[in-house]
Amino acid sequence: MNENICAISTALGVGAISIIRASGPDVINIVNEICDIDLSSKTSHTISYAHILNNKEVIDEVLIMLMKAPKTFTKEDVIEINSHGGISTTNKILELLLTHGCRLAEPGEFTKKAYLNGRIDLLEAEGINDLIVAETEKSRKLAMNRVEGNLSKLIKKHRKELVSLQAELEVIFDYPDEIEEEISYDKILDGLNNIKNDLDKLVDSYSSSQIIKDGIDVALVGKPNVGKSSILNHLLNEDKAIVTNIAGTTRDIVEGSITLNGIKINLIDTAGIRETDDVVEKIGVDKSKDIINKANLVIFILDNNTELTNDEKELLDSLNDVKKIIFINKNDLDQKIDISNIKEEIVYGNTTTPEGLDNLKNKIIELFNLNELDSNNYNYLTNARELSLVKQAVEHITDAIKNTKDELPFEIIADDIKVTYELLGEVIGETYTEDLLDEIFTKFCVGK
Ligand SMILES: Nc1nc2c(ncn2[C@@H]2O[C@H](COP(=O)(O)OP(=O)(O)OP(=O)(O)O)[C@@H](O)[C@H]2O)c(=O)[nH]1
Ligand SMILES: [Mg+2]
Structure with a gap:
């Protein structure tokens, strides 16, 4: 040392x-x-x-x-x-x-x-690394919030409260005849519930923080020629992927990113999915299918100007459990597609006008609540370690609340409060193992 x-x-x-x-x-x-x-x-x-x-x-x-x-x-x-x-x-x-x-x-x-x-404590240390790797305004603010110790303060405050709630409970149990007026079961329950509410919010914050930190991986998927690469280029405002009227133009994955409401959107253009004997195209199609499973969102693109094929119907069925937007492109051309069998909501647009993809962007914002994501004054859990500890803390405080209501013996309630206290201590790094430190700090760059 x-x-x-x-x-x-x-x-x-x-x-x-x-x-x-x-x-x-x-x-x-x-x-x-x-x-x-x-x-x-x-x-x-x-x-x-x-x-x-x-x-x-x-x-x-x-x-x-x-x-x-x-x-x-x-x-x-x-x-x-x-x-x-x-x-x-x-x-x-x-x-x-x-x-x-x-x-x-x-x-x-x-x-x-x-x-x-x-x-600094462990949360602040993690915040420093988040700050270094932050790419967007929102992720910078999220990291800075942490470096300033706001989440640490919240957790430390609740740990203090847990100690005093436990002390009050002890008085109730040990000296039932000498209880001062300000100590009551209801007050203890209120205290525990308040802490639980904050911990619940922290657990809920995790998915938002992942979006703020890592962005959203969006796969552009569909049959050949529906305009996937054109959509990528239009959104990026750059001629990144090759666009032609030949079906099967894109063979490999083409990626680029944009920012929507301060959130990074990683766009992934894929090879058009169809049965093919072409060896190279086949590899591309396999890659597309793979990306569908890895992306946070699939934009399933259809062509307004052609009829729905069986391949497309099959693909749509296979996307049942996937978070997706159904986007009908080329709405500047006549509608030939029959949408009567599509049950999901449909978004329309085109790549031939400047505002042609605004509906699509708005739908992404709506789907991920990007307007609601606030990184200024909200405390977020940002990694799996913290999430797992806080989830366990929620379980124990929930038991403590239930057992207090049921007026179970003090030792049983006290035990859950103590474990909650310790788990929250682990979140801020009050206790740690060498392995944990290795895991956290090896993610940093040398020199930090
Ligand atoms: N009229 C019209 N044509 C479009 C639109 N979007 C794309 N196209 C045309 O459709 C053709 C295919 O576009 P691509 O972007 O290459 O389609 P793709 O889905 O990437 O095709 P593959 O890579 O072969 O799977 C090109 O000729 C584009 O110019 C649109 O909104 N309106
Ligand atoms: Mg393409």
Whole structure:
């Protein structure tokens, strides 16, 4: 834990500046050995101009940021060297730190130190990684909400409440004759119910957070020539996929993404599904079928200007349990399609006018409630670990509520309250295992 670690914290490549970061008890001495100034005499949280030296050779002209413990990210001494960018200089400075006593940091190790030294809790640590990988405005806000500790505060508040509710219950059971006025069963039940309500909301928030974080994978599916690739291009506003009037143009998967209401929509154009002897097309068709099972939404596209084929009817049947939109394209042409056998709601449009796909976009927004997704002041669970813990907490608090109503022995109720308290502690990382930390922090990039 007390080792000196270092890593390149900026993306390695050609750029104006790079930042090499080091943290640990001896980093000030280590950096002193590779530069031409004495950092020990400098005030904390200042920036100094210096040269990085390898023996007497000047490696780079840099700015060194000195941050002395404990008011630093890791609560240890931290030094950040702002060097010129580029692969060679940055690597050379890293190499010098390594040969003078630092060890290369593991992915996420700076954040792990921040967590283990009590600077942040596990939710805030996860938030930092979410922030780094955030691609959209909404996911950035979601992550920042977490880094600011809002979810942690909520959970800590409820843990405190659980402790006092348990204490009050104990009074009721142990000293039934000495109960003060403010303690009552109803009050305890209210308290437990309030916590349960918040935990229920957190469980419900999970699916929304997945959408905010990862976006929605949307597969464009249908028989050849209905206009799948045209729809992709129209939505992307780019000629990404080849469009021709030859059936079977698309063979491979073509992807692109757009943003709808701040949510990333990953569009996946697929090969038109039909029976074929063409070896390459057949592979494409298999891939299309595979994508149907993996996507969050299938847009099943039909051609307004041709009759429904048996293949299409079969495909539609096979999509029974899949979240889908039925989209009839080419509504600028005469209607030849007979829709009397289609039971689902139909959306119409075309790729020949600028507003031709607005209905489709609106339908996606409606289907996923994208207008309702608010990342400003709502606490979301964002990963499976948290979801599983909070779900278990809900089960135990539900039992505690029921058992309190049934006036079961105190020990039984207290046990469920205690387990709820512990599970919530695990959510914020009050207790942890090494395996869990490995799992969480290896997802980080090196240098964070
Ligand atoms: N009139 C009209 N033609 C369209 C529309 N959308 C696409 N097309 C035409 O339909 C033909 C097929 O379009 P594609 O986008 O290649 O169809 P696809 O579904 O990707 O076809 P495959 O890749 O073969 O499966 C092209 O000639 C397009 O210009 C539309 O809304 N209206
Ligand atoms: Mg195509």
